[in-house]
Amino acid sequence: MKLEEKIIDSLVFETGRGHRLQTCFVSFLLIVGIALLDKFTATNFSVFTLYLIPILYVVSRNEVLLGYGLTFSCSAISEFLDLVPGESADAVVIVWNIFRRTAMLAIIVFFVDMTIKLMRRYHTIVEGQDQFVCRYRPDGTLSFCNSNYVETHGINRHSISEYSIYKGIPEEDRKQVRRALRELSVGKPSFTVEHKIVMPDGAIQWQRWNHRAIFNKRNVVTEVQAVGRDVTERKKYQELKEQFDKIMLHDIKGPLTGIIGLSESLIKDPELTERQRDCLDSIKDAGYRILYMVGSTLDLYKMENGFYSLDKEEVDLFKLVQASVQNYRPHAEAKNMAIDVCLGNEKICQPLEYKISGDKHLAFSLLENLLKNAIEATPCDENIHIRFSSTSKQLCICNKGEVPCEIRDKFFDKFVTSKKLNGTGLGTYSAALIARMHGWGIRLDASVPGQTTICVAFEETA
Template sequence: MITVLFVDDEPMLLELSKRYLETTGKFRVDTATSAQAALGKLEVSPYDAVVSDYQLPGMDGITFLTVLRSRYPDLPFLFFTGRGREEVVIGAFEKGADCFVQKGGAPKPQFTELMHKIEQAVRHRAAERELRESEQRYHAFFATTKDSVFITSDDSRWIDFNDAAIQLFGYDTRDELAAMHISDLYLVPEERQVHLDYIRGHGHSREYPVRLRRKDGTPIIALVSTVSVTDPAGGTIYYGTVRDITEKSRQDSLIRENEELFRNIVEDQTEFVCRFLPDGTHVFVNEAYCRYFGKTRDEITGHRFIPAIHPEDREQLRDHLAGLTPENPVASIEHRIIMPDGSIRWQHWSDRAIMDDQGRVREYQSVGRDITEKKETDRALRQAHQKLNMLSSITRHDIMNKLLTLRGYTRLIQEEAQDLEIRTYADAIDHAARAIDEQLQFTRDYQDLGMQAPAWIRVADILDQVKGQLELGRIRLETGLDGVMVCADPLFSRAWYNLIDNTLRHAPQATGIRVTAEEAGDTLLLVYEDDGPGIPADQKERIFDRGFGKNTGLGLFIVREILAITGMTIRENGVVGSGARFEITVPGGMYRKDAGKS
């Protein structure tokens, strides 16, 4: 609640203002009829904002503002006055007023505007104060720590650093160090990429040993602690510290350890690792790369070596490399190559363009692997799935025809047989036939479960789609999803269809369904609630078992199966008598928010 000190020499206006503001429940209003009285109250009680008339007895509004600013520089101050001359307005803002609202017109819109301006001013002043305090803490830490502190971008550019970093690297000025590409500060520039790959794999590095160099070329043995953070634009920013541990007694040992670490990381990988210039000249390849292409290291390094790219993939590869920019220096591609024996192999490559100061590509660093078996397996699976679907469709069609005939004759027996025992047998046959029919419908609806790649799906859109498929009748469906999107199987919509259908079937007295989203740590909770009778405690887990229930027994079972494909879980956590409550937990990385959508 916002506490406001309202200052005006008209008691009736003060009472009216107090009534309007406090009626909303957002404000608590105290009043004063003069600037002197207001200053006295400010000495006794804290307020979130001051609203004052310009024309006051003894001390006018501008003078009041001047005194207030000298004592309370961060307190929001708004003029609410009938004096709207240009010089008054200009004077108010020059003295530090946050807003100027002119009296006049209908009371309701006038006070609505005033309340909006108060809230806006309070938020703005609070944000300014928080920013200032944060900057003070930030600069204090930067200035006092003995370690070099840095903030860098994903393309190896400085964002910020402290004076200790300038001293560490031996540069004369901040601008001189800021102009350096960070990779060039490594004794071996390639080790910068190895370091970044480690951070990306672990999310951080703690006292990671690196070899750096000063401006004069002197080696620096250092421990770097770094954490990677995603900025609002989706880019990666690195925060960290550098501690100089250069000691002659340890230097040789640390260099040998780092060289061995670098060599092991690169040489022991089964992936192909290479670095090459824009003209195709290779400057580095690992052993796996040489084995794959059947060449020695000397045959490749220092020479233009371009594998035989499949003709249909050449343009795609050219566009891929041309698309690497300082803003987007990393990308992946899959393409085919023609081996020396004429066989065609599939490869997957992750390529990084290393740029110079002008943003031109200096070289490429690439990590690849052979994915031919995966491609062939995927193709075989697709073919098998297509054949199985075709066989299933034909078989299901034939069985449905037979079932139709069977149920038709069973219906005749039920209607015409005089013998009660025979009709009982016919009822049993019809019940079994209906169960078979439901199972066939199930196989038709869910034969593609898990066969397609998960996709990003906006939950609100799915609910709109399902709402159009079901007759909700008396039930009102409300959502509070704030643009939530999840990575899910394409049958995700069926899960929501079954949940709503479950309410329609088992909660005939329900009148409302609500679906909301809330973050819980690094996971997202999608909550489905209805106002039906709820689910007994001894059934909360059994309802997800296959075959449980009065109908097919497959509805909630298949909901859990669909969600499990992308690591989601579901449980029922409602209270009997208050309605069902299904909680779907979406793991981190499998959800996001689309701004502006609900």
């Protein structure tokens, strides 16, 4: 059996009856290539192969091109039949030209086909989203939006350039979005924001948007791509929960005050035994701790919502540290650890005057949160070091135990915790919130393997 017959039989067997027509054309191209081998140099054969690849790909996927290919094939055969003996060289040129034109057509169809498929895929992804997708210019003018955005926001798709991204957003929230847009740069190409929006029917909706800038070659923002979603239900639930927590915490303070007052009155009874007096002391201390926790939670709520009023005064930070260490010493001793207070690397043996400006109550809460967090994270039989800086108003709490890599970037976020029994993820969040309220700096240093250091700079930053 001849080589070309083997090729045809092989291709027909592999592709099946449904593709015999395409197989015939592909086989014809291969046979032409084999017939021309004697006329080709190594370089020409490489060119022939490059032409053949797109033809094989496109013909196998495109019925329209198959028709063109068969037409060219018939044309080539006709040219052969019309030739007289001795003109085989011209026949080779004719077939080669037809083959080259077919290859160029295949390349064009290939790229057109891929472009159409990409456009359809992009359209399917964007239009199939239940989220809002839009693109807008730096001045806020819309340049594109998907169907969900159009239907929800009451926009005419044929005149989207007449609408702005700020449509329906209250003025206070607009300022927040504009401020974030001005801060966009190559180093900070995106931002996320939640805001209210007045819908066409007058209803108030909460939306969460992620905005990402598109830059030109000069790193100037030309457009911004934004994806948003409706978070109204989550916001309603969150507000309801906050109101419930606020009422509950407020109502708990009444009974707690009664328990504390009653225990203080009973302690004064001279007929009490030592054991009874100790029990009443424990009840009183527990009541004060719960009352303090309730107060701290209410303060946290006020700080989160921006209506906590700082009561700044001159505060002796060293005395606050001593009081905090005294409160948590039993917890440390239970794990066989010591808490060392140092100035630089030297342990402090005498009282130290270390004054800062701030809210005394909140500063104490910050220290207790960080110290409690350090005790919980430190392995047994290891010490904790509290270091005052001798050159600046800075305090660092250093302990053994490593913060997992996956939470380091969000260490001070709300509810972030890892492998801690009964951990809530509120201690470091509360400390960071208090620091920000004062304009203090707070940071995590995990550069030393197996060790965690949290530093607070008590100097106000701009």
